[in-house]
Amino acid sequence: MNHPIHISGMGIISALGHDAASNADALLEERTGISAITRLRTRHRELYPAAEVKLGHMELGALAAPASLRGWTRTALLGLKAAKEAVADAGIDPRWPRTGLVSASTAGGMDRAENLYRQYFLDEVPDEAAQYVGTHDPGDHTERIAAELGITGFITTISTACSSSANAIMLGARLIRSGRLDAVIVGGSDALSRFTVHGFHSLMILDREPCRPFDAARAGLNLGEAAAYVVLESEAHLSARKGRSLARIAGFANTNDAFHVTASSPNGDGAYLAMQQALRSAGLSPGDISYVNVHGTGTHNNDGSEGRAVMRLFGDALPPFSSTKTFTGHTLGASGAVEAVFSTMALQHGACFANLRFQHAMPEAALTPVIRTLRGQPLRHVLSNSFGFGGNNTSLIMSVT
Template sequence: MSVPDRIAISGMGAISAIGEDVSSNHRSLRASHHGIVPIRQLDTPHRDKLLVGEIAISNDQLAERVGVAGDDAYTRSTLLALLAAKEATAAIDLSDGSRTGLISATTVGGMDATERYYEDYLATETHRHFIPTHPCGYGTEQIARHLGITDYVTTISTACSSAANAIMLGARMIKAGLLDRAVVGGTDCLSRFTINGFNSLMIYTDGHCRPFDEHRNGLNLGEAAAYLVLERAALVARHSKAPLAYLSGYGHANDAFHQTASSDNGEGAYLAMKQALEVAGLDAGAVGYINAHGTATPNNDLAEGQAMLRIFGTAEAIPMFSSTKAFTGHTLAAAGAIEAVFSVLALQHQEVFANLNFSEPIAALGIVPQTTQRHATLNHVLSNSFGFGGNCSSLLFSKAHD
């Protein structure tokens, strides 16, 4: 890919259980400080039983921070998104005449408000203005209005690969000449529906999740929002700015194996990683670190591990890898975006983040994640996001050289 055609990342914003902005997320990663706690804000029977990656800020506090009236119909997912999107675009003039799009991902959408007010809707008009917020696309339209983006606005909901697919679509539209700039990412808040759903599938752990561990027994859910600004490299240069990194490759595949499980050999994950490398024009050996999907469920980690073995050939050839979900919880639609931010941070600061709670390798794989934070020479980082329905996506980020 020639330099003018490269997809530059010129801005990032993030909020998660380990930080309210990009820098505080990075401090927590560097200190191996997780954000997994007992449920405190959500009204659920699981409040004293399950652990989550919860953001300790109320909706009223979020509304105040992003400058919207507390009685307006903004759901928690949208408020989190506004905070992250405003950070991502803070240093960028979105009214400079460039064709700018917003591609936002979510699975929860306005579900948290529906859960809270559904019975109330039938009895009083007090909260009926939240009824339109339920569909996934409503919050995206609100974000677009706040940012002043009108050229292209759309929503993606492909389970846990949603934000990765939003990032990929933004890059493809820029390369196709349809946009000059894209604000891309995703958001999901915690909801009773998602907690109940994953718990009913018996893949929710009763403690802290243990990615890639032989004794892993499930995930912790989390809430987060993260957005990146993608621009043509020539546009970044014209504004005399230096990119944070480049999005050099991406891939999406579906192994069409099962509604909620990955195939044992990780066919979809393998094909997504293979395509990302092909788009970037890189050999597997160029990858220095993998931010793995690593949900700590028996099926996912085995399948992803098999896919990595297929891509890299042997356990010894697999580069340093870790799952950061033990920090944030599995943030569903936001996962691909929050972990894209973490991947760019890894490139910027030349460091690999720890895979927490690991004690014993998966016997069938024999691969060992990076268990401590460490410095490393990194030029390319691969980030995986896999979702229900077989939706598998991989993003390849490259260092912005001086």
């Protein structure tokens, strides 16, 4: 790619902490955010751990601080908090012309809808419910964040299951490269909801213990909630305003596995193609990658398939790799952006984060991830994978500036 695309700011809220600094500390100090469910009122709370942001509606509302809390769902509040941090970190004014917003979510405002749904049908809808009518679609949080930050012009939402926010970052990079935008806030947000916990419970892919990606004994994923955004800017715009670059988006690709509605193909064809095409778009070869932040959900299917795809691509020269879902759980539509932020932090800190709780390699792809967080690593290019239902596969490459 001839025109560099810079990451000039980032923001995140997850079970690890409410801002980027606390998230980085937890990763470096190997403190997981996965614990017993204490906030979400789900029947399954005794059964599964999760990575919750331990803030109630009013506390989160005070932290995100929209002009009025009316109609704000948890997904929208998490998103606003992280987007504000990213904007402040970059030092941009989101009201500038040619500044856009591309966000992502899978569950949208479901955390409200699942408890108020039947009230929407009443002839006289009580105000508690009325303020949330029509807020459960994924577009709601994006529109609210745009209105709150004063962003007009191009805004959109991508929902491609668990690759959603990686795709938001990829679209943002393409919009910058095409010259349509000078700056764009990209990322995603997903709150935990009974809907998603019960859904993944129905699919029988939740681990009753803290998840163990890439381990022979892995038994599924843990759910998490988070929002993460980065600010992408063109080189010309960044240097004209004398902003600073944290890293570059050097490559990206999206492919489809075209194998099954939910399952990944045994050899990870879509995943392999996404990684290969991302490398090609960056003008890099597998040997240039210094760390891989894998999708690594902890399900039998994903890790086997992704493991084989990684082995096919890198052969015997596999760089250090890990799943940071061992810290944050699987944050679904937010996970691609969460891990793009973590990949940027890896470059900043020269660190490869631990794949917590790993003990034994999988028989189908005998790979050993990073067991203890590595410091002082001369990282240049980090590959981040995000895969989703519908066969959706996205790979991003973050590089040092």
